[in-house]
Amino acid sequence: MEYDVIIIGGGLLGCFAARELSRYRLRTAVLEAREDVCTGISRANSAIIYAGQDTRPGTLKSRYCVHANKNFDRLCAELGVRFARPGGLMACFGEEGYGRLLRKQKKGGQMGIEGLRMLSREEALEMEPLLNPEVYRALWIPSTGTVMPWELGIAAAENGAANGAEYHFCQEVLAISRDGRDFVLQCEKETFRCHALLNCAGLYADAVNRMAGADRYVIRPAAGDYLVLDKGIRTKVNHILFWEKEGKEKSKGMEAVPTVEGNLLLGPTERQDEVCDYRTDGRDLEQLTGDAKQLLPQLDLAVIRSFSAVRPRAFETGEEGEERADCFRVWAPEEILGFFSMTGIVTPGLTCARELGRDAAGQIAAYLGAEETKTFSGSRRAPFRFRRLSPEERAQLPPSDKTDLICRCEQVTREEILQAIHANPGAVTLDGIKRRTCAGMGRCQGQRCMTEILKILAEERGVPAERVMKDGPGSWILSGAVKKGV
Numbered sequence: 001m002e003y004d005v006i007i008i009g010g011g012l013l014g015c016f017a018a019r020e021l022s023r024y025r026l027r028t029a030v031l032e033a034r035e036d037v038c039t040g041i042s043r044a045n046s047a048i049i050y051a052g053q054d055t056r057p058g059t060l061k062s063r064y065c066v067h068a069n070k071n072f073d074r075l076c077a078e079l080g081v082r083f084a085r086p087g088g089l090m091a092c093f094g095e096e097g098y099g100r101l102l103r104k105q106k107k108g109g110q111m112g113i114e115g116l117r118m119l120s121r122e123e124a125l126e127m128e129p130l131l132n133p134e135v136y137r138a139l140w141i142p143s144t145g146t147v148m149p150w151e152l153g154i155a156a157a158e159n160g161a162a163n164g165a166e167y168h169f170c171q172e173v174l175a176i177s178r179d180g181r182d183f184v185l186q187c188e189k190e191t192f193r194c195h196a197l198l199n200c201a202g203l204y205a206d207a208v209n210r211m212a213g214a215d216r217y218v219i220r221p222a223a224g225d226y227l228v229l230d231k232g233i234r235t236k237v238n239h240i241l242f243w244e245k246e247g248k249e250k251s252k253g254m255e256a257v258p259t260v261e262g263n264l265l266l267g268p269t270e271r272q273d274e275v276c277d278y279r280t281d282g283r284d285l286e287q288l289t290g291d292a293k294q295l296l297p298q299l300d301l302a303v304i305r306s307f308s309a310v311r312p313r314a315f316e317t318g319e320e321g322e323e324r325a326d327c328f329r330v331w332a333p334e335e336i337l338g339f340f341s342m343t344g345i346v347t348p349g350l351t352c353a354r355e356l357g358r359d360a361a362g363q364i365a366a367y368l369g370a371e372e373t374k375t376f377s378g379s380r381r382a383p384f385r386f387r388r389l390s391p392e393e394r395a396q397l398p399p400s401d402k403t404d405l406i407c408r409c410e411q412v413t414r415e416e417i418l419q420a421i422h423a424n425p426g427a428v429t430l431d432g433i434k435r436r437t438c439a440g441m442g443r444c445q446g447q448r449c450m451t452e453i454l455k456i457l458a459e460e461r462g463v464p465a466e467r468v469m470k471d472g473p474g475s476w477i478l479s480g481a482v483k484k485g486v
């Protein structure tokens, strides 16, 4: 199959790049190794839309972050995605931390972050009564927001697809060669060709770079764990909390994020695993629980889930050996014409996904001499969500798929599951449905609704139930019938 542009990787960055490329008269495709979009870094992160206080003034990262934050309400409204701006409180417990906060406040002001204010202990406790009363000061960052990362990525993918971008799943790129100026991409069963190639392979971006002939960076993964608390807890956290530990304490500190769905997310820890391993670590979770008790002593720690995330840290060889690379940009190595790469994009990659996608699309369109189309529409209608209806609105609905509750914890109906399956790109696994609808994300973690969803998925996809997977390859739920005909 032949395209003008191929993007390798359907995470947030790949999906936004595809959406931005669909503004141009270009045939664009995304090749994704897995069965769905947003199954990698994009599904496991802190979900924060940063104001930019942790970036270095004058850098591209800082400009993109401040700009993206200011425009996030508009982006989410366009894509039909929920976004909240509870604001952020960066807490400290002593003089050293206070000094750090003062520097961030000054830097943030220079970068154009609005509304930054240093709070006294009393003010901080008034805003966030659950904070440890020993809090010394807190920096108020009102523009800090939160979004469901995969919801945003899926919305970008759907919008890109509606504008002509094509998605090919279960297509891991194994080798790249050149035929004149074209790239030839070898997957297990199919071959693809394109005039320009964009690498958005996340944790594997260094391997894809090497296939294309660019070996500047190496990625050393670093994992970290999170805890998710139940929605129903008595003790509510009102704002996004940041806490960087002071002195020689071992842990790096933590973030507490009240998500748009009403859960509280705590984490991440940090360990240098050097393998892309999504298993959580008992010691890390213990450390995280201890930190949470220190920061929020009165918090009801009703954990419903833990999960792990992996950071794609990039390194390059400098004068003094291997050093951390600052590569938050769209890299176009001069020696490989037509090749563009987003390598080692860490935080705030979620915040800046649209900006990076737009940057990549602009560079690629200029390289190919492509013009903008007149037909692009950036709007996507938000899917039907029963749980967001008022009791009066619910009462008015006649009995139908729209009222047939499948996941009771999260109030997800059959209609929402059908929509998730028949979207483009649509869900093919239980986790694909979970990411699109929240079914199975609640207190019982899918114990009650999983069988019914599995049945719907098998029927709608026309496959035997034994072939339905929970998540990635090999994660079958059923191994076969116990009794014939049952």
Ligand SMILES: Cc1cc2nc3c(=O)[nH]c(=O)nc-3n(C[C@H](O)[C@H](O)[C@H](O)COP(=O)(O)OP(=O)(O)OC[C@H]3O[C@@H](n4cnc5c(N)ncnc54)[C@H](O)[C@@H]3O)c2cc1C
Pocket (backbone or CB within 6 Å): 008, 009, 010, 011, 012, 013, 014, 031, 032, 033, 034, 037, 038, 039, 040, 041, 042, 043, 044, 045, 046, 047, 048, 049, 050, 171, 172, 173, 174, 200, 201, 202, 203, 204, 205, 208, 224, 268, 309, 310, 311, 312, 345, 346, 347, 348, 349, 350, 351, 352
């Ligand atoms: C712990 C953590 C916390 C974070 N918190 C925040 C935050 O709060 N706010 C923020 O702004 N940013 C945050 N980020 C950053 C943000 O999550 C990422 O920058 C963002 O998700 C971008 O992901 P991606 O598209 O690069 O990678 P991924 O989502 O991993 O996508 C890459 C895709 O490429 C595919 N792929 C790989 N190799 C191949 C191949 N050979 N062929 C085909 N497909 C391939 C993979 O299957 C995968 O789906 C955080 C990151 C981490 C790790």
